[in-house]
Amino acid sequence: MGKESKTIWDRLEDIPREVLYAILIITFIMPMLFPIGFPVPISPEVQRWYDTIDKLPSGSVIMIDFGYSGGGEPELGPMAVAVYHHIFRKGGIRVIAMSTSNEGTLLFDKVIAELNPSQYGKQYGVDYIHIGYLAGTETAMAAVGKSIRTATATDYKGTPLDKYPVMQGVDEAKDFDLLICYTTGGDQSEGWVRQWYTSYQTPYLCCVIAMMVPTMLPYQKAGQIVSLTSGAQAGQMELLVKMPGRGIKSADVITLTHLLCIVFVVIGNVAYFGKKFSGGKK
Amino acid sequence: MADFATIIQIWFAALFTIWVYSIAFRDNVFFKFAEHTFVGAAAGHSLVMGVNNVQRSGWAPLMAGNYLYIIVFVLGILLYTRYHNEYFWMSRFPLSVLVGIGIGITMRTTVTAEFIAQIQSTAGMKVLGTDAWTAISNLIFIIITLAVVYYFVFTFPKMHGGGLGIISIIAKYGMMAAFGYSFANTVLSRFNMIFGRLDFIMSSWLPLPYAMIALPVALILLIYAMIPAARRPWPKTQN
Numbered sequence: 269m270g271k272e273s274k275t276i277w278d279r280l281e282d283i284p285r286e287v288l289y290a291i292l293i294i295t296f297i298m299p300m301l302f303p304i305g306f307p308v309p310i311s312p313e314v315q316r317w318y319d320t321i322d323k324l325p326s327g328s329v330i331m332i333d334f335g336y337s338g339g340g341e342p343e344l345g346p347m348a349v350a351v352y353h354h355i356f357r358k359g360g361i362r363v364i365a366m367s368t369s370n371e372g373t374l375l376f377d378k379v380i381a382e383l384n385p386s387q388y389g390k391q392y393g394v395d396y397i398h399i400g401y402l403a404g405t406e407t408a409m410a411a412v413g414k415s416i417r418t419a420t421a422t423d424y425k426g427t428p429l430d431k432y433p434v435m436q437g438v439d440e441a442k443d444f445d446l447l448i449c450y451t452t453g454g455d456q457s458e459g460w461v462r463q464w465y466t467s468y469q470t471p472y473l474c475c476v477i478a479m480m481v482p483t484m485l486p487y488q489k490a491g492q493i494v495s496l497t498s499g500a501q502a503g504q505m506e507l508l509v510k511m512p513g514r515g516i517k518s519a520d521v522i523t524l525t526h527l528l529c530i531v532f533v534v535i536g537n538v539a540y541f542g543k544k545f546s547g548g549k550k
Numbered sequence: 551m552a553d554f555a556t557i558i559q560i561w562f563a564a565l566f567t568i569w570v571y572s573i574a575f576r577d578n579v580f581f582k583f584a585e586h587t588f589v590g591a592a593a594g595h596s597l598v599m600g601v602n603n604v605q606r607s608g609w610a611p612l613m614a615g616n617y618l619y620i621i622v623f624v625l626g627i628l629l630y631t632r633y634h635n636e637y638f639w640m641s642r643f644p645l646s647v648l649v650g651i652g653i654g655i656t657m658r659t660t661v662t663a664e665f666i667a668q669i670q671s672t673a674g675m676k677v678l679g680t681d682a683w684t685a686i687s688n689l690i691f692i693i694i695t696l697a698v699v700y701y702f703v704f705t706f707p708k709m710h711g712g713g714l715g716i717i718s719i720i721a722k723y724g725m726m727a728a729f730g731y732s733f734a735n736t737v738l739s740r741f742n743m744i745f746g747r748l749d750f751i752m753s754s755w756l757p758l759p760y761a762m763i764a765l766p767v768a769l770i771l772l773i774y775a776m777i778p779a780a781r782r783p784w785p786k787t788q789n
Contacts, residue, residue: 289574296741296748342746343739370599403603410655420606421614458663466659466667479736482728490671492663500738518745525741 277546280539288532295528299520306523308516313488314504317473317495318354320446326360328445329438331412331470333460334365334372334379334398335451340477341375343499344450346515347475348379350505351448356388356395357509362434363396364444366412368405368456373398373424382513393423393432400424405455409463413441441468448473450499457484461492475499557758564755567747568768578775694724701725 274282324330336344355361367373376398390396399420402408411419416439422428429435437443447470451457457474464470471494476484478498488496497505500522502515552560569584604626612619625644632641672695675688701710701721710718755761774782 286575296744297752300748300752339743342749343742345746370596400606401599401603402607403600407651407655421610422606426606462656462659462663466663478738478742479732479740481735482732486668486671490667492667498735498738500742514746514749517749518742521745522738522741526738529737 275543275546277539277543280535281543283535292525292528295525296521299524300517303517304520304524306520308503308507308519310504310508311497311501313495313497314501314508317351317475317497318505318508320471320473320494321351321354322358324358324361324445328360329362329364329443330355330446330448331441331444332363332365333368333447333449333451333456334376335368335449335453335456336375336477337369337371337452338375340450340452340499341378342514343477343502344452344475345375345379345382345499346502346513346518347497347499347505348375348450349382349513350502350509350511350515351475352379352383352385353511354505354509356383356385356390359388362438364416364434364438365396365398366408367398367401367424368408368459369451369453370401370403373401376424393427394434397429397432397434398424399429405453406459406463409459410467413464413468415439441470444470446471446473448475450475452477452480454480454483458487461487465492473497560754560758561761561764564751564761565764565768567751568772571744571747572772572776576776578772580772580775693720697721698724 321330332348334348352363355363365376367376369375380392385391385396399412399416400423402412402419404411408419416435417429420429423432441464447460447464449456449460449472451474457476457480460472460474465472472492473495474484474487474493475497476499478500481496481498484493484496487493500518502513503517503519504515506513506515566584566587569580570588572578573581608619608622608626612623625647628640629644630641631637631639672692675692677685677689677692680688697717697720700717704710708714756765
């Protein structure tokens with residue numbers, strides 16, 4: 269087709285991707301520079317997550333899996349920080365973390381640096397710990413469920429677990445009152461259902477990247493997950509725990525960029541049907 | 551003020567972010583450099599974590615007197631025989647153990663977690679005795695579940711033609727709706743990632759000294775690198 273014979277529909281269909289990306293980036297940056305402040309309603313899932321932690325009695329022990337990779341950090345990191353804020357502020361809860369992703373230990377350090385547990389008087393080894401990256405995903409979950417000390421004798425810094433007060437009286441899945449998993453992989457999110465919920469009935473909170481939500485919804489519907497959230501809902505959790513952070517900052521941006529996406533889809537469809545009804549090729 | 555190591559880290563992270571996202575516009579040498587560096591760094595990190603894991607979960611218990619771990623090490627070493635033309639068959643033994651353990655651990659709960667619980671959940675959905683919206687939602691869920699199961703289980707052409715064809719049509723529309731939902735969530739995830747990186751650049755990098763000067767310089771260099779080599783004013787390429 270020659271250049272001169274291009275119709276308006278052809279032009280709409282062939283908008284260069286560079287132009288589309290440029291518009292997208294501008295839409296990203298503008299609300300970051302000039303926040304609009306769209307309302308952020310609390311969804312039932314986030315409220316249920318919050319209530320589950322809130323109802324934990326003093327002396328409870330939580331297992332947290334940092335099962336996400338660096339790519340998922342912008343989405344899952346803010347959620348992890350907000351949840352730690354809630355747990356530490358509530359007090360009387362011990363938090364034992366592990367990683368089924370080999371980047372998990374680095375991301376745990378990032379979360380702790382952003383969180384600053386000392387503001388709540390919490391200390392590593394006394395109130396919280398990370399027992400390190402354990403390879404094997406589901407095999408690791410099963411092994412930790414049976415005995416943490418058999419799976420690993422040290423924390424991620426190489427210090428024996430028994431030297432930490434936080435580990436006293438904690439060794440198997442039955443010692444935990446709650447399981448939380450942040451993950452970018454289906455192996456982790458589904459693996460915990462199979463290895464901990466099904467085997468030990470440990471209440472399970474799962475936070476995944478948004479694209480994994482559809483595959484995990486059946487587990488929540490079946491009651492195997494108490495609450496399933498996506499990292500994109502981190503802003504809601506930050507509002508609940510009254511600690512505004514990265515999650516709430518993204519609300520305006522995500523809303524506007526999604527509106528732009530809808531506009532792109534509408535333009536594409538208008539071009540398609542316009543071409544079809546004006547007698548052009550499909 | 552952050553320490554020097556952190557500042558260097560932020561500079562690298564910011565520049566690599568810009569270079570990686572530049573592929574959205576056009577391929578260029580900075581993107582290639584960032585891509586290769588990332589692959590190398592990720593491989594290096596995985597290697598270190600792997601060695602660390604062997605040390606913590608294998609070597610340490612062995613040194614503590616648990617000699618059964620020798621079997622684990624022997625099996626682990628046998629995995630590497632696959633690179634030897636004559637002894638590659640020996641790698642099948644540890645592989646069999648790995649697959650066997652993996653299947654065993656997964657299968658013991660799969661039936662309960664993946665089948666029984668899901669069937670119970672779907673079968674227990676209320677269509678009567680609940681509010682109208684929940685009833686309609688549950689009814690749609692049940693119809694689409696049955697239609698999709700039918701679509702994939704009964705694959706004979708006759709089962710998808712004539713009057714029964716309506717079941718396949720419902721299944722297809724149900725699946726398309728699910729794919730659409732999935733795609734929308736994927737966009738949400740990706741946009742969150744972009745936001746995370748832009749937020750990092752704006753909140754962590756740009757406030758640093760000289761970053762505001764470095765940003766336009768980096769962008770100009772990027773644009774220059776995106777121009778095809780033959781059309782660049784400098785350096786001249788030889789034909």
